[in-house]
Amino acid sequence: xxxxxxxxxxxxxxxxxxxxxxxxxxxxxxxxxxxxxxxxxxxxxxxxxxxxxxxxxxxxxxxxxxxxxxxxxxxxxxxxxxxxxxxxxxxxxxxxxxxxxxxxxxxxxxxxxxxxxxxxxxxxxxxxxxxxxxxxxxxxxxxxxxxxxxxxxxxxxxxxxxxxxxxxxxxxxxxxxxxxxxxxxxxxxxxxxxxxxxxxxxxxxxxxxxxxxxxxxxxxxxxxxxxxxxxxxxxxxxxxxxxxxxxxxxxxxxxxxxxxxxxxxxxxxxxxxxxxxxxxxxxxxxxxxxxxxxxxxxxxxxxxxxxxxxxxxxxxxxxxxxxxx
Amino acid sequence: xxxxxxxxxxxxxxxxxxxxxxxxxxxxxxxxxxxxxxxxxxxxxxxxxxxxxxxxxxxxxxxxxxxxxxxxxxxxxxxxxxxxxxxxxxxxxxxxxxxxxxxxxxxxxxxxxxxxxxxxxxxxxxxxxxxxxxxxxxxxxxxxxxxxxxxxxxxxxxxxxxxxxxxxxxxxxxxxxxxxxxxxxxxxxxxxxxxxxxxxxxxxxxxxxxxxxxxxxxxxxxxxxxxxxxxxxxxxxxxxxxxxxxxxxxxxxxxxxxxxxxxxxxxxxxxxxxxxxxxxxxxxxxxxxxxxxxxxxxxxxxxxxxxxxxxxxxxxxxxxxxxxxxxxxxxxxxxxxxxxxxxxxxxxxxxxxxxxxxxxxxxxxxxxxx
Numbered sequence: 001x002x003x004x005x006x007x008x009x010x011x012x013x014x015x016x017x018x019x020x021x022x023x024x025x026x027x028x029x030x031x032x033x034x035x036x037x038x039x040x041x042x043x044x045x046x047x048x049x050x051x052x053x054x055x056x057x058x059x060x061x062x063x064x065x066x067x068x069x070x071x072x073x074x075x076x077x078x079x080x081x082x083x084x085x086x087x088x089x090x091x092x093x094x095x096x097x098x099x100x101x102x103x104x105x106x107x108x109x110x111x112x113x114x115x116x117x118x119x120x121x122x123x124x125x126x127x128x129x130x131x132x133x134x135x136x137x138x139x140x141x142x143x144x145x146x147x148x149x150x151x152x153x154x155x156x157x158x159x160x161x162x163x164x165x166x167x168x169x170x171x172x173x174x175x176x177x178x179x180x181x182x183x184x185x186x187x188x189x190x191x192x193x194x195x196x197x198x199x200x201x202x203x204x205x206x207x208x209x210x211x212x213x214x215x216x217x218x219x220x221x222x223x224x225x226x227x228x229x230x231x232x233x234x235x236x237x238x239x240x241x242x243x244x245x246x247x248x249x250x251x252x253x254x255x256x257x258x259x260x261x262x263x264x265x266x267x268x269x270x271x272x273x274x275x276x277x278x279x280x281x282x283x284x285x286x287x288x289x290x291x292x293x294x295x296x297x298x299x300x301x302x303x304x305x306x307x308x309x310x311x312x313x314x315x316x317x318x319x320x321x322x323x324x325x
Numbered sequence: 326x327x328x329x330x331x332x333x334x335x336x337x338x339x340x341x342x343x344x345x346x347x348x349x350x351x352x353x354x355x356x357x358x359x360x361x362x363x364x365x366x367x368x369x370x371x372x373x374x375x376x377x378x379x380x381x382x383x384x385x386x387x388x389x390x391x392x393x394x395x396x397x398x399x400x401x402x403x404x405x406x407x408x409x410x411x412x413x414x415x416x417x418x419x420x421x422x423x424x425x426x427x428x429x430x431x432x433x434x435x436x437x438x439x440x441x442x443x444x445x446x447x448x449x450x451x452x453x454x455x456x457x458x459x460x461x462x463x464x465x466x467x468x469x470x471x472x473x474x475x476x477x478x479x480x481x482x483x484x485x486x487x488x489x490x491x492x493x494x495x496x497x498x499x500x501x502x503x504x505x506x507x508x509x510x511x512x513x514x515x516x517x518x519x520x521x522x523x524x525x526x527x528x529x530x531x532x533x534x535x536x537x538x539x540x541x542x543x544x545x546x547x548x549x550x551x552x553x554x555x556x557x558x559x560x561x562x563x564x565x566x567x568x569x570x571x572x573x574x575x576x577x578x579x580x581x582x583x584x585x586x587x588x589x590x591x592x593x594x595x596x597x598x599x600x601x602x603x604x605x606x607x608x609x610x611x612x613x614x615x616x617x618x619x620x621x622x623x624x625x626x627x628x629x630x631x632x633x634x635x636x637x638x639x640x641x642x643x644x645x646x647x648x649x650x651x652x653x654x655x656x657x658x659x660x661x662x663x664x665x666x667x668x669x670x671x672x673x674x675x676x677x678x679x680x681x682x683x684x685x686x687x688x689x690x691x692x693x694x695x
Contacts, residue, residue, distance in 0.1 A: 029447075030416050034440055089536055096540040100547065114445065115393050129444070134627055140447045143456045145633075148640035154548070155555040201558050205616060206640070207633025214437030216386050218379070219430035223369050251427055258429050298369065301427050305371050308425060 024197075024211075026138040034138065037212040039126040041198050044210055048157075050120030055106055062098050066091050103158065107150045112143060117213065127213040131203075145206040152202035156188045222261050223298040237288065239295035245280040246296075246303045252316035254304060257297050261290070269293055371426035378418050385411040386438055392445045412442050460644065463690020468641040469608065470686065475618060476611035479568060483607060486569040490576020504577045513578070519585040526587070526594045527665055539658025546602060546650045550609035554616075554643050561617020568610045593667035596674025598657035604681050605649035612639035612646070649681075 022038040073087050110118040117127040128149070130139040192198040197209050260272050266289070273289040276282075276296060304314060313319075388404050388411070391397065397405075419435045426432065469476070493500040498515040505513075513525055549567075556563035575595075582591040619635035620628060656677070664670050 028416075028443055030413065032416050032419065032439065034443060035436055036440065092537045093540045096537070096544050100544045104551075114395060116444065127444070131629075131633070134630065138443070138447070142637065144637040144640045147644055148636040151551055151640060151643055152555045152558065154551050155558075159552070201555075204629060204632050205558060205636030207630070207637065214440050216390075216434065216437050216441060218382070218434040221372050221375060221428055221430065223372050223428070254427055255429050262430075301371075302369055304427055305369065305425060308427070 025136060026132045027136045028138045036129070038197055039124075039210040039212050041192050043124045043126055043212075044192070044198070047118065047120035047124040047126060050123055051106065051118050052120075054119060055102060058106075059099060059102050062102075063095065066095050103154075104150070107153060108146060111146045111150070115213075116141060121210075122213075125213050125215065126210055128208050129211050131197075131207050131209050139207075141208065145208050147206075149202035149206035149208050152200075152205055155185075156191075156201060159185055159188075219262065222258060222294060223301060237291075239292055239299075241280070241296060241299050243303070245282075246300050248279055248317060249300055250314035250316040250319050251304060254297065254300055257293065257300070261293055261297060264290075371422070371428060371431075374418075374421070374425065375428065375431050378414075381411055382415060382418070382435070382438060385415055385442060389438070389441050389445050393441070409446070412446050415439060415442060460641065463688070465641060465645045466685045466688050466690060468638045469645070471638055472611050472615040472642065475615040476607060478614050479564070479607050479610035482565050482568045482610070483572045483603070486572030487576040487579070489569065490573035491580045492576075493573070494577045494580045501577050501581070504573050513581060515581060517581075517585075519587065522582055522585050522587055523590070526590050536658065539654045542657055543650055543654035546605075546654065547647050550606055550646050550650065551643070553606070553609045554613045554639060554646075557613025557616040557639070558620070559617065560621045561614040564610045564613030564617070568606070571606065589671075590667050593670040593674070594661065596678075597661040597664065597670045598653045598674075600674045600678035601649055601656060601681065602653035604678070605646045605653060608642050608649070609646045612642045615639050652677075 022040065024036045024038060026034050026036060028034055070088055070091050073084055107118055110121075111128055115122060115127060116129065121127060128141065128146070130141045130145060132138050188201055192200050197203075199209060203209055257272065260268055269289040270286060273292050276293075307313060384404075384407070388400060388408055391400050415435065415438060419432075419439050422431055422435055490504060494504070494515075501515050513522065549571075553564045553567050556567070579588065579591065582588055616632065616635045616639050619631040623631035626634070656673075660673060661670065664673065
């Protein structure tokens with residue numbers, strides 16, 4: 001069953017299961033299958049908000065600085081001479097051009113960079129990428145694609161605002177014009193909800209999509225600790241499991257066990273250790289669960305990896321035939 | 326497998342580990358000795374695999390992080406030269422790891438690293454300079470030529486719009502107010518005298534604030550043309566309507582000035598910037614129709630592929646359209662006001678038209694020669 005964001009994850013429930021629906025695969029020129037995760041719509045909305053706030057702040061700052069300069073050269077003076085007027089004119093031109101560029105170039109500039117992400121996207125950990133062709137072959141992101149996806153932003157983002165503001169200012173038929181344009185542009189704004197890859201119109205035109213940018217951190221291997229040798233540092237006990245003890249679990253359980261060990265929550269580890277002991281008919285004391293689990297993890301992994309090398313894989317505990325075939 | 330067999334696994338298989346997949350990773354490793362010592366102490370073969378190569382993975386990660394941060398200059402030549410080899414090694418590490426290891430940390434890390442490295446190695450192609458040269462060196466004009474049929478459609482629509490505007494207003498002058506909603510201070514209305522209309526075309530050389538006017542014109546026109554392109558997404562219908570609406574105004578104006586015998590003067594007044602601006606609008610409309618047509622009639626391609634292909638081509642054209650509008654705004658803001666006679670205006674307008682036609686349709690550039 002789906003879990004709401006505010007609900008607590010159940011014990012042992014794999015992390016990020018809903019993300020599986022957003023997993024995609026591309027095939028690189030080296031023949032490597034690369035998994036990608038489509039960015040969620042919520043993340044993208046948050047990234048957009050951050051960008052818009054930064055953009056509006058930047059625009060306000062520019063306006064304030066320019067008007068401060070304008071006052072400085074004495075535009076308030078009614079007897080201003082031609083030079084002052086020329087300076088003022090230049091300032092207005094700079095302002096108009098800056099406003100135009102801010103709206104259009106902010107997204108372009110950052111997305112053309114090596115990260116393929118605006119500051120908002122970087123903060124939320126997503127980036128843009130080229131959609132693969134129908135055969136799944138990865139394609140590289142081109143400048144044209146970035147331009148195309150951002151040209152449509154005007155229609156998707158700024159036009160609804162302009163239309164509704166215009167309708168409000170016109171006064172008379174606010175309701176009709178406002179609602180009509182709202183519906184029309186809501187179709188653009190809500191477009192990502194109507195397709196599997198959360199593409200907005202700009203993505204369709206450009207052949208791009210927005211994916212999660214991976215975080216690079218290499219966790220230490222759990223099979224290298226003291227407990228992994230089968231020797232407990234707390235009690236000095238040796239844990240050795242027989243083939244039958246290890247044969248009950250598969251790769252899925254191994255991964256769950258790995259997550260439990262990484263989370264390192266004593267009550268969860270105790271529960272998992274008790275479950276395993278129950279299955280293999282061991283009776284253990286309490287207090288040494290971590291060493292027990294590390295030993296079990298390492299030996300289970302050794303068994304499963306040996307099987308892998310001979311082409312025998314065991315997906316999970318229900319996958320009974322794999323060891324016989 | 327018995328309990329003791331698992332115990333032996335660590336030592337018994339060491340020899341195979343050395344010979345098997347080999348020490349590719351060691352080639353670039355600085356802390357080779359330490360890594361191998363740790364590897365030999367490791368119980369699992371997959372852990373030895375990881376320990377032997379970890380140094381190279383981390384080095385690749387370091388290089389990739391630097392490039393992502395845009396500090397490619399901070400990298401040593403040694404690192405840059407090593408990048409392709411490190412990348413290929415990491416790719417093969419990932420392929421091997423997928424078949425031999427169940428360590429989720431290693432797999433997750435390698436997949437993430439592979440993705441980041443792939444984006445860096447196969448990142449946005451050329452950089453700004455390369456793109457700029459390709460764009461002006463034939464990329465732009467090739468994109469324009471590639472959407473020839475759509476530009477013809479847009480041209481037909483624009484001519485039809487002008488004719489319709491003229492005919493509507495000629496039939497019933499009230500249409501004029503519908504097509505061009507009256508603005509305060511605008512004297513260009515039906516029934517205006519020849520002198521009034523003449524004054525709107527000539528005698529503004531002394532005007533100030535031309536640069537502001539030009540900047541505003543550019544900002545507005547660019548907004549409209551981007552809209553025209555972007556709405557092409559809806560199967561190309563909105564661009565056609567926009568074109569008809571805008572050229573309808575042109576037709577109405579032509580009718581108004583024709584009534585007072587000022588047709589040629591109006592054309593001269595318009596042509597200074599109009600040949601550039603209308604050309605830009607034509608291209609923007611063509612780009613919109615191009616996308617709409619590709620989506621409505623994708624042919625044998627998948628609709629998404631067709632849209633993406635058309636969209637990228639149209640984006641190239643649109644970049645050019647924005648540049649053309651800068652030129653048009655400069656012409657409209659300065660040249661039109663400073664040149665106060667019809668013949669030089671016409672000459673300038675036609676020269677601009679000739680230039681654009683030559684550039685788009687005669688110039689084959691670097692792309693054509695290839």
